[in-house]
Amino acid sequence: MRDATPGVVAVEEVAGQWLLEALDLPSSSAVGFVTGCTTANLAGLAAARDALLAARGWDVATQGIQGAPRLRALVGAERHGSVDLALRYLGLGAPTPVAADAQGRMDPDALRAALGQDDAPTVVCAQAGNIHSGGFDPFAPICAAAHDAGAWVHVDGAFGLWAAASPALRHLVVGLADADSWATDAHKTLSTPYDSGVAVVRDAGALRRAFGHSADYLLHSQEPDPHELVPEMSRRARGVPVWAALRSLGRSGLVDLVDRLVRSSRGLAMGLAEVPGLTVLNDVVYTQVTVAAVDDETTLAVLARLHEDGLVYPSASRWHDRAVMRFSVSGYATDDVAVAQTIRTVWEAVEAVTLGEG
Ligand SMILES: Cc1ncc(COP(=O)(O)O)c(C=O)c1O
Numbered sequence: 489m490r491d492a493t494p495g496v497v498a499v500e501e502v503a504g505q506w507l508l509e510a511l512d513l514p515s516s517s518a519v520g521f522v523t524g525c526t527t528a529n530l531a532g533l534a535a536a537r538d539a540l541l542a543a544r545g546w547d548v549a550t551q552g553i554q555g556a557p558r559l560r561a562l563v564g565a566e567r568h569g570s571v572d573l574a575l576r577y578l579g580l581g582a583p584t585p586v587a588a589d590a591q592g593r594m595d596p597d598a599l600r601a602a603l604g605q606d607d608a609p610t611v612v613c614a615q616a617g618n619i620h621s622g623g624f625d626p627f628a629p630i631c632a633a634a635h636d637a638g639a640w641v642h643v644d645g646a647f648g649l650w651a652a653a654s655p656a657l658r659h660l661v662v663g664l665a666d667a668d669s670w671a672t673d674a675h676k677t678l679s680t681p682y683d684s685g686v687a688v689v690r691d692a693g694a695l696r697r698a699f700g701h702s703a704d705y706l707l708h709s710q711e712p713d714p715h716e717l718v719p720e721m722s723r724r725a726r727g728v729p730v731w732a733a734l735r736s737l738g739r740s741g742l743v744d745l746v747d748r749l750v751r752s753s754r755g756l757a758m759g760l761a762e763v764p765g766l767t768v769l770n771d772v773v774y775t776q777v778t779v780a781a782v783d784d785e786t787t788l789a790v791l792a793r794l795h796e797d798g799l800v801y802p803s804a805s806r807w808h809d810r811a812v813m814r815f816s817v818s819g820y821a822t823d824d825v826a827v828a829q830t831i832r833t834v835w836e837a838v839e840a841v842t843l844g845e846g
Contacts, residue, residue, distance in 0.1 A: 490713050493725075500714055500727030506734045507686060510742055511652040511672075513665055518692035520699070520717035521726040524685040525646035528671030529574040531687035531718060533561075533611060535669055535694040536640040537578055540609035542697075543638075549697070553579040560584060562602055562639075563613040564625060566592035571613050571644050583613065590808075591771055592618035596629035603637040610639040616664060617648020620807040620814060622753070622774030624648060628663025641667040647818055650677035651774060653739075654746040660773060669695075677746060677775070679820035680729040687718070745820055749775045752827050753817045759831030760815075763838050769812060777815040779834075784811040786841060793837045800833040 490497050504519030522528050537559060538548045544557045561575050561583035575583055587598040594614060603610065612634040614625040627643070634641045643649070643664065649672040651657040652664055664670075668691065674684040689695035692712075700716035715721050737745060757772040760779050765786070770778045781787040788811050791804045802813040815830070 489715065490711060496725045496728065497714055499731045500725065503727040503731035503734060504686075507730065508688065510734065510739065511649055511670075512661075513652075513670060513688055514690050516690075516692060518689045518695040518712070518717050520687040520689075520695060521714065521723075521730070522685040522687055522718050522720075523683040523726075524675065525568075525644065525671050525673045526570040526573055526685070527719065528673070528685040528687040529570050529613075529642070529644055530577055531695065531699070532642045532669030532671050532689055533571075533574050533578055533580075533613075534698040534719075535689045535691070536611040536642055537580065538698045539691065539694040540611065540640055544609055558608050560606060560608045560610045561613060562586050562599060562610060564588050564592070564594035564615055566618055566620070567613055567615055568619060568644055568646065570646075575613075591621040591623035591773075593623045594625040594630060596626050596633055599630055600633040603633055603639060610634070610637065612639050612641045614641055614643045614667065615648070616643055616645030616651065616661065616670075617774060618776070619816070620776060620778045620805065620812065621770035622648070622772065622776035623770070624651065624660040624773070626663070627661065627666060631663050631666035635666075640669070642669045642671070643667045644671050646671070646673045647676040647816070648774060650742075650746050653742050654750075655743065656747055657750065657774070674726075674730045674733065676818045677749065678730070678733050678742075679745070679818070680733050684726050684729060686730070749817045749820075749822065752822045752824075753777050753815070755824065755827045756815055756817065756830060759827065760834060763831070763835045765838055765842055766834070769807065769810070775817045777817070778805075778807055778812045779815075780810050780812045781838060781841075786838075787811040787813060789841045790834070790837050793841060794834065797833070797837070800830050802834075 546556050563583040565585040565588040587595045652661045670688040674680040675682045695717050696712045753775045757768045757777045761768045805814045
């Protein structure tokens with residue numbers, strides 16, 4: 489609370505400002521420190537829901553959600569499941585998927601068509617960083633189409649929002665700052681300890697209206713208390729590790745961190761592409777590398793062998809109807825040695841399985 493712990497509030501507010509600067513987001517946005525990106529999605533989408541319904545004369549704070557005007561959520565076909573969870577927690581039900589391309593990026597023409605089909609208040613959920621391809625939705629045409637239709641754009645950028653910090657990756661995030669709210673994790677790309685998610689909302693008042701409250705025992709300043717911007721009243725000072733990470737990295741250190749993760753991913757992809765029988769399935773534009781063996785059975789056998797061994801632990805997933813191994817490079821300490829060791833370990837596992845030793 490601003491009155492009781494002004495030092496911590498100041499540190500968190502500096503962290504929030506640095507984060508907005510580093511990610512090139514509007515400087516007057518509200519920043520809420522939450523547990524993770526699921527809750528950051530929840531916070532951004534709560535602000536969206538309440539603002540869109542307020543514009544239709546419906547006050548969620550006093551009237552609740554039952555009987556409210558129908559609100560529609562349009563999401564990319566390959567959004568992360570946490571977006572569905574956040575919408576569910578907010579009483580909005582299942583979203584309507586919009587077609588995505590081969591890298592899982594939302595098709596802006598399909599979005600424009602979907603927006604034109606219905607005049608219900610709408611939130612569009614875009615994505616910075618597909619978990620399989622690392623692909624980024626085309627934010628500029630998405631925001632243009634959504635805003636033409638009066639819709640709110642929320643971006644889930646759990647690990648991908650950090651691409652905005654790197655000049656070399658700016659082409660991936662063109663139009664990102666045109667959105668209305670953003671969700672990310674500091675415990676992924678920034679490598680702070682868990683739990684550390686961040687919700688950013690352009691209309692600072694909208695976030696405070698969604699989570700603010702008044703109680704006689706809380707002293708009130710003009711400026712919102714940090715707890716008025718997030719679902720929890722009491723929490724640890726999550727903004728402090730974010731401050732510490734940004735303070736110790738500095739702007740160039742942050743750029744270097746992000747670029748290093750991308751370089752490691754490219755090195756990993758190049759090495760894995762050399763493994764006989766393995767195919768890299770995605771265009772490696774960021775930190776995700778998704779590979780598969782010749783068939784699902786072999787991929788699953790390689791995964792089982794790797795998981796049993798435990799040295800390298802890619803996640804088992806399905807993408808485009810195939811069993812896949814997913815590598816997400818997000819640890820700050822990942823270096824060329826780790827990349828080489830990963831390639832060698834996967835190579836040996838593939839060899840063992842295909843030569844019948846698995
Ligand atoms: C794209 C994306 N969005 C949201 C989430 C949810 O984040 P968290 O687990 O921090 O709640 C994740 C990962 O877990 C993710 O990769």
